[in-house]
Amino acid sequence: MTAMAAKQSISEFGQLLKQWRQIQGFSQLDLALAANSSARHVSFIETGRSRPSREMVLRLAEVMDLPLRERNRLLNASGYTGAYAETALDDDGLSQVRRALDHILRQQEPYPAVVMNRCFDVLMINHAGAKMMNMLGLRLGGEAGPPNLLRLTLHGDGLRGVIKDWDRVARHMIERAHRQVRGAGETDPLKKLIAEVLAYPDIPDDWKLENPADDALPILPLAFELGGHTLSWITTIASFGTPQDVTAEEIMVECMFPADGETEAAVLALQDSED
Known part of the structure; x- marks a missing residue:
């Protein structure tokens, strides 16, 4: 040098x-x-x-x-090489990580669960999650790459029409993205994604800045209006402890649980109809 x-x-x-x-x-x-x-x-x-x-x-x-x-x-x-690898999830080096994720997804049935990366790309999904996405008319994948939950939540052709209280849910989603991109460089892919979705029509200007919502609810439910029924969920997000690989650290496992008896009954009825 x-x-x-x-x-x-x-x-x-x-x-x-x-x-x-x-x-x-x-x-x-x-x-x-x-x-x-x-x-x-x-x-x-x-x-x-x-x-x-x-x-x-x-x-x-x-x-x-x-x-x-x-x-x-x-x-x-500072002129040094990076210390941490960024391994593709399908690489042999992350086989144990995939096994753990498979186990979590299976155990979450009959409720939905997805594995995402830091940019909200869906990397893995369980049967219940795939079934719910199909019911909502969402694309599971294709030539354009994996489905992206941030795009699906904010785009007019995505979940806007089926999410109850969309403004509140989408605002929380953007705040989550802002927190994850804090301190990142201008070329960071998540920063570019945030700029993309904030340019969608009818997105409020104040969402462009980190501005945590003042919400009295301890947990914000995610409710879908589908076929005259409301399916309401609460979600948890899990990550790996003590990761030593960038990909492993940035993996998020989002599991959905019924937020009310009506949703739980609907899920169990649907499961019984498939058995």
């Missing part, structure tokens, strides 16, 4: 470090103490006067509890 390239790389790292430090609520002194360093050294690497070691970059990222994707980004910005 040339001296000029190194200086430019350090400057990029310093800007990124400062951004994340402020997002995570650290002063230079707080970060230095947590990383067993000095405020002077943190100041020097932020301003480009010193180049951090690879170990220091990883230590700072660990202290700030950054996502693995952003830890790699910090390493790259």
